[in-house]
Amino acid sequence: MTLEGRPTSAAQTSLSRIMTALDTNLLGTVHGGVIMKLIDDVAGAVAQRHSGGPAVTATMDEMTFLEPVHVGDLVHASGRVNWTGRTSMEVGVRVVAEPWNEVRPAAAVATAYLVFVALDEDGAPRLVPPVLPETEEDRRRFAEAKIRRTHRLARREAILASRRQDSAAAGGES
Numbered sequence: 001m002t003l004e005g006r007p008t009s010a011a012q013t014s015l016s017r018i019m020t021a022l023d024t025n026l027l028g029t030v031h032g033g034v035i036m037k038l039i040d041d042v043a044g045a046v047a048q049r050h051s052g053g054p055a056v057t058a059t060m061d062e063m064t065f066l067e068p069v070h071v072g073d074l075v076h077a078s079g080r081v082n083w084t085g086r087t088s089m090e091v092g093v094r095v096v097a098e099p100w101n102e103v104r105p106a107a108a109v110a111t112a113y114l115v116f117v118a119l120d121e122d123g124a125p126r127l128v129p130p131v132l133p134e135t136e137e138d139r140r141r142f143a144e145a146k147i148r149r150t151h152r153l154a155r156r157e158a159i160l161a162s163r164r165q166d167s168a169a170a171g172g173e174s
C-alpha cells in the first residue's frame with residue numbers, strides 16, 4: 001500500500017525564539033543544546049505535519065554550528081522534509097539569528113539533518129506519504145538525502161557486523 005504524496009511545501013515549518021540569559025553556557029554565548037532542542041522541536045513539527053500523526057526522532061546528524069548565538073538574538077529555525085522512505089523521513093533544518101542590537105540581516109548559525117519515524121497508535125512504525133519535491137532545490141535536497149540515508153544504513157550495518165565478528169572471536173577464545 002502507498003499513500004498519496006504530499007508536496008514539500010505542505011509541511012514546511014518555522015519556530016522563533018529570543019535567547020535569554022538562561023540559555024547561556026560558561027562562555028556567555030548560547031548553549032548548543034538550546035539550539036539542538038529548537039531544531040528537534042521544529043523538525044518534529046515538520047514530521048508530524050507531513051505524516052499526519054506522531055513521529056519520533058530516530059537519529060540526528062551533521063549537526064553543524066556555524067556561528068555563536070548571543071543573548072537577545074532572535075533565532076529562527078526552519079525545517080522541511082527532504083526525503084521520505086517507507087516509514088521514515090529526513091528533515092533538514094536551518095537556523096538563522098538576528099542580533100537585537102544591530103541592523104543587519106539574519107545570519108545562518110546552524111544546520112542539521114534528522115530522521116523521524118512515524119508511529120501508529122501501538123507505537124509501531126507506520127507508512128508515511130511520499131514527499132513530492134516541487135522545485136530544483138527540493139529535488140537536489142531529495143537526491144542528497146538519499147546519499148546520506150545510504151551512508152547511515154551502511155555505517156550502522158558495518159558496526160553491527162564488526163560487533164558480531166568481535167563476539168564470535170571472543171566466543172572462540174573461551
Ligand SMILES: CC(C)(COP(=O)(O)OP(=O)(O)OC[C@H]1O[C@@H](n2cnc3c(N)ncnc32)[C@H](O)[C@@H]1OP(=O)(O)O)[C@@H](O)C(=O)NCCC(=O)NCCS
Pocket residue numbers: 056057058059084085086087088089115117125152153156
Ligand atoms: C525510531 C524507532 C521507532 C525505530 O524502530 P525500529 O525497530 O528500528 O524500526 P524499523 O527497523 O522498522 O525502521 C523504521 C524506519 O526507520 C529507519 N531507521 C531506524 N533507525 C534508523 C537510524 N538510526 N538511522 C536511519 N534510519 C533509521 C529504518 O531505516 C526504517 O525506514 P523506512 O521504513 O523508511 O525504510 C525506535 O528505534 C525508537 O522508538 N527509538 C526511540 C525514538 C525516540 O523515543 N525518540 C525521541 C528521543 S528520546
